[in-house]
Amino acid sequence: MPDILTIELRRIAEAAIERSERLPAAGLVTGDEVAFVEPPTVSFVAQAGASGGIHVRGELDAHVRLTCRRCLAEYEEGLVVPLEFRLEPGLEPGAEDEGVFALQPDGDVVDIGPIVREELLLALPDFPECRAECRGLCPSCGINLNEATCECGSSEPDPRWETLRKLRV
Ligand SMILES: [Zn+2]
Numbered sequence: 001m002p003d004i005l006t007i008e009l010r011r012i013a014e015a016a017i018e019r020s021e022r023l024p025a026a027g028l029v030t031g032d033e034v035a036f037v038e039p040p041t042v043s044f045v046a047q048a049g050a051s052g053g054i055h056v057r058g059e060l061d062a063h064v065r066l067t068c069r070r071c072l073a074e075y076e077e078g079l080v081v082p083l084e085f086r087l088e089p090g091l092e093p094g095a096e097d098e099g100v101f102a103l104q105p106d107g108d109v110v111d112i113g114p115i116v117r118e119e120l121l122l123a124l125p126d127f128p129e130c131r132a133e134c135r136g137l138c139p140s141c142g143i144n145l146n147e148a149t150c151e152c153g154s155s156e157p158d159p160r161w162e163t164l165r166k167l168r169v
């Protein structure tokens with residue numbers, strides 16, 4: 001993991017740590033998990049808590065390339081991933097909760113990279129769509145209905161879908 005995502009325990013005991021930097025594109029995720037258009041920026045403030053824990057607040061700004069599930073076209077999307085979590089020492093395995101993780105130092109540093117990575121993966125859309133009104137591909141001939149029309153089906157859209165489409169806008 002890049003150094004920017006490691007917190008030195010000795011330093012944070014003295015003062016809050018504030019960072020805002022671009023991450024090496026390959027530093028956060030492995031392989032082709034996420035296609036970054038440009039290196040993401042992470043900004044955060046980490047503070048020592050009274051209980052010996054660490055409180056991290058900030059955000060990850062990422063510009064990613066996704067594939068539309070309807071028309072299979074690639075498109076780009078900006079993501080702002082909020083980061084807000086606590087690292088607590090002596091947390092029993094299984095006691096981790098949303099936003100609370102076990103503080104597991106590696107020597108005198110703690111690596112928050114895995115948590116930031118997890119938050120990023122959770123922020124990716126489950127059903128990427130290039131736009132809300134994407135018409136997708138024709139199920140018969142495979143033509144991209146955003147770009148062309150075909151003679152396969154009735155040209156009248158099912159009115160039930162039309163209602164749904166209006167709701168989504
Ligand atoms: Zn699409």
Ligand SMILES: [Zn+2]
Nearest residue numbers: 138141150152
């Ligand atoms: Zn067709």
